Amino acid sequence: MTTTPTAQAVPLPAPHSSGCPFAPPPAYTEAAATGPMTRADLPDGSSCWLATGYAEVRTVLSDRRFSADVRHPAFPLLVPGSRETLVTDNPSFLRLDDPEHARQRRMVTGDFLVKRVAALRPDIQRIVDEALDRMTEGRTEADLVTEFALPVPSLVICLLLGVPYEDRDRFQFLSRTLLSRESTMEQLKAARDEVLEYLRTLAARKREQPEDDILSRLAVRDDLTLDEIASTGVLLLIAGHETTANMISLSTALLLEQPEQIARLADPAALPGAVEELLRLLTIVHTGLPRVALEDVELGGVTVRAGEGVIAMVSTANRDEEVFGGPDRRPTDELDLERDARRHMAFGFGVHQCLGQPLARAELQIALETLFRRLPGLRLAVTQGEREFRTESFIYGMRSLPVTW
Amino acid sequence: MQVSVDRDRCCSSGMCVMNAPAVFDQDDRDSLVMLRQAVVQPEQFEDVRLAAELCPSGAITVTEDGAAGTGA
Numbered sequence: 001m002t003t004t005p006t007a008q009a010v011p012l013p014a015p016h017s018s019g020c021p022f023a024p025p026p027a028y029t030e031a032a033a034t035g036p037m038t039r040a041d042l043p044d045g046s047s048c049w050l051a052t053g054y055a056e057v058r059t060v061l062s063d064r065r066f067s068a069d070v071r072h073p074a075f076p077l078l079v080p081g082s083r084e085t086l087v088t089d090n091p092s093f094l095r096l097d098d099p100e101h102a103r104q105r106r107m108v109t110g111d112f113l114v115k116r117v118a119a120l121r122p123d124i125q126r127i128v129d130e131a132l133d134r135m136t137e138g139r140t141e142a143d144l145v146t147e148f149a150l151p152v153p154s155l156v157i158c159l160l161l162g163v164p165y166e167d168r169d170r171f172q173f174l175s176r177t178l179l180s181r182e183s184t185m186e187q188l189k190a191a192r193d194e195v196l197e198y199l200r201t202l203a204a205r206k207r208e209q210p211e212d213d214i215l216s217r218l219a220v221r222d223d224l225t226l227d228e229i230a231s232t233g234v235l236l237l238i239a240g241h242e243t244t245a246n247m248i249s250l251s252t253a254l255l256l257e258q259p260e261q262i263a264r265l266a267d268p269a270a271l272p273g274a275v276e277e278l279l280r281l282l283t284i285v286h287t288g289l290p291r292v293a294l295e296d297v298e299l300g301g302v303t304v305r306a307g308e309g310v311i312a313m314v315s316t317a318n319r320d321e322e323v324f325g326g327p328d329r330r331p332t333d334e335l336d337l338e339r340d341a342r343r344h345m346a347f348g349f350g351v352h353q354c355l356g357q358p359l360a361r362a363e364l365q366i367a368l369e370t371l372f373r374r375l376p377g378l379r380l381a382v383t384q385g386e387r388e389f390r391t392e393s394f395i396y397g398m399r400s401l402p403v404t405w
Numbered sequence: 406m407q408v409s410v411d412r413d414r415c416c417s418s419g420m421c422v423m424n425a426p427a428v429f430d431q432d433d434r435d436s437l438v439m440l441r442q443a444v445v446q447p448e449q450f451e452d453v454r455l456a457a458e459l460c461p462s463g464a465i466t467v468t469e470d471g472a473a474g475t476g477a
């Protein structure tokens with residue numbers, strides 16, 4: 001039997017509050033306070049479940065009775081009317097189930113091995129240093145988002161994919177257009193077509209003359225078309241660019257509010273743990289991770305029926321006091337760089353858990369450590385109220401962050 | 406403590422390598438999990454338990470043997 005929760009259905013996606021800009025929308029935290037499973041209303045008028053508890057989110061993301069297949073007619077969509085485009089668009093493996101998901105994911109896992117990413121660290125360090133050189137040369141003020149947070153992950157992906165140096169400016173411009181909310185529909189479509197065409201041509205060239213990069217490794221396989229290679233390239237670009245960029249800018253903005261915690265970044269033994277805590281607290285996928293139940297599932301005191309949608313709210317799960325709190329720790333809605341945050345689900349959980357996580361960790365560790373080491377006087381160039389956050393986007397983040405040093 | 410891995414389930418997240426690098430590795434050929442050592446040392450028990458708990462695809466199984474099982 002389904003228990004009816006006392007709380008009202010939460011409208012999705014819920015608006016951010018005018019309070020703490022680093023917190024998820026208050027409607028989600030309020031729902032979490034009433035119980036681990038709540039009803040929610042989708043923009044198209046249908047309803048679904050909101051899983052907010054730590055254990056429940058973990059189950060939704062890892063139990064095979066929940067599907068990530070966007071072609072399922074009841075898959076919960078936060079953008080009304082997007083089903084047609086998503087379904088006809090040949091969904092990437094992010095929105096497919098195994099075995100098809102595993103088949104496609106395994107084609108690129110080799111490039112994200114922990115040891116492969118470790119070997120890339122000197123290259124990432126160089127990219128970070130060069131971005132800072134350009135940002136600071138002859139200037140005392142800059143927008144950290146456009147001059148540092150966005151270019152670093154973009155240049156790292158260019159390196160991984162094997163985009164030649166001379167094409168990087170164009171590629172960066174296109175990927176920015178593709179990811180910008182200010183782009184018009186025509187600009188978006190044109191940018192997407194150009195990126196796909198560019199990657200197809202590049203992959204064809206690499207097929208003849210393979211080099212040591214992802215596109216070459218995909219191009220020399222005989223079971224992949226150039227179209228498939230290009231769309232995998234675009235998935236890596238989209239999944240790895242804005243996410244990492246927003247983590248860099250939000251982390252910087254938050255640390256500038258709490259300068260006493262910045263020193264921990266300089267301790268190599270403490271840096272990885274500090275980055276896990278930033279990932280936990282900021283959990284930038286504020287809108288949650290959508291799934292649909294394939295069978296009836298008893299979960300958190302309710303029955304989720306087959307064919308019902310569930311949104312796994314990693315942001316509230318990552319603030320669970322029982323998992324992340326402690327007598328000598330700050331409350332879980334605050335930053336505490338000494339916290340053991342390793343159980344966070346900012347990269348998701350289950351077989352879709354972020355493929356790029358070793359890379360994202362290396363980029364964040366190197367970018368934040370280097371930024372605060374090289375610019376010890378870093379501070380906001382505007383008032384706190386003038387910082388611009390991206391409240392309407394799926395990936396939470398910052399539009400701009402003017403800084404001086 | 407006994408630890409075993411189910412390579413068919415592994416999604417190559419790398420979480421185990423991060424949480425218990427002395428015990429887990431990723432295979433160069435297929436990117437799937439590999440055990441570095443057959444026997445887990447007592448000082449590694451805690452890391453291995455965490456690695457099993459945080460494996461996103463449930464590919465790591467830990468069997469505690471009576472004597473060492475109360476270590477956590």
Ligand code: HEM
Pocket residue numbers: 068093094095101105157235236237239240241243244247284285289290346347348349351352353354355356357359360
């Ligand atoms: C801090 C930065 C990042 C965050 C917070 C993040 C977060 C996530 C999350 C939550 C998922 C799971 C989505 C779901 O289950 O529905 C995911 C999947 C994915 N991420 Fe990331 N990501 C980051 C950086 C990256 C980078 C740098 C790359 C690669 C260059 C990347 C590539 C991917 C891919 C390919 C998937 C799909 C995996 C699958 O479905 O099997 N991500 N990411």
Ligand code: SF4
Pocket residue numbers: 410414415416417418419420421422429437438459460461462463464465
């Ligand atoms: S944590 Fe699990 S899924 Fe990830 S690499 Fe290790 S065994 Fe594979």
